[in-house]
Amino acid sequence: MQVINALGIYHLLYIILIYASFAFIISMIREIVKDIEDIKGDAQLGCRTLPVVYGINAGKDLSCLLSWILITLIIFVQILIFSYHWYFIILYLLLLVQLPLITVIKRLGRAATPEDFHHISSFVKLIMLTGIISMIFFNFY
Numbered sequence: 608m609q610v611i612n613a614l615g616i617y618h619l620l621y622i623i624l625i626y627a628s629f630a631f632i633i634s635m636i637r638e639i640v641k642d643i644e645d646i647k648g649d650a651q652l653g654c655r656t657l658p659v660v661y662g663i664n665a666g667k668d669l670s671c672l673l674s675w676i677l678i679t680l681i682i683f684v685q686i687l688i689f690s691y692h693w694y695f696i697i698l699y700l701l702l703l704v705q706l707p708l709i710t711v712i713k714r715l716g717r718a719a720t721p722e723d724f725h726h727i728s729s730f731v732k733l734i735m736l737t738g739i740i741s742m743i744f745f746n747f748y
Contacts, residue, residue, distance in 0.1 A: 622745065625684060626739070626742060628680065629680070629739075632673050632676060632677045633731065633738060634735070636711070636731055637728055637731040637735070639657060639658070639670045639673075640666075640724050640728045640731060641724070642658050642659075643658045643666045643667065644724035644728060645721075646658045647721075667715045667718070670711075671715055674708045674709075674711055674712050675712070677708060678705050678709070681700050685700060695744065696744045696745075699744065700741060703737040703738075704741070707733070707734045707737070708734060710730070711727060711730060711734070714726075
């Protein structure tokens with residue numbers, strides 16, 4: 608019985624680590640995009656945000672890199688849960704988290720105005736929500 612409980616706790620800690628990593632990375636992406644959106648005001652106020660110090664392209668590049676890292680981490684999760692035949696969760700993550708992240712990467716490449724970055728920031732917030740909602744499905748499986 609204790610072995611089962613220990614394994615259950617280990618499994619729970621693993622899930623918590625995955626979601627904490629997701630929350631951290633997606634929040635970083637959104638904060639960088641918001642900093643790019645507010646670069647003029649931040650520069651006038653003397654704020655030392657990443658886009659102010661290193662430029663808009665550095666912010667865009669880091670946001671894209673973090674997006675690819677997040678997509679890759681989700682792929683590893685999908686590979687692990689594939690053996691449990693949790694195909695719905697795999698499809699959910701693909702359609703509502705990974706593909707939208709690829710859209711963010713593409714939109715970042717074309718973004719030029721504060722409005723563009725505002726739309727991307729709002730879209731990333733929606734991805735945050737869909738990622739967190741995926742926790743519900745672990746209760747059903």
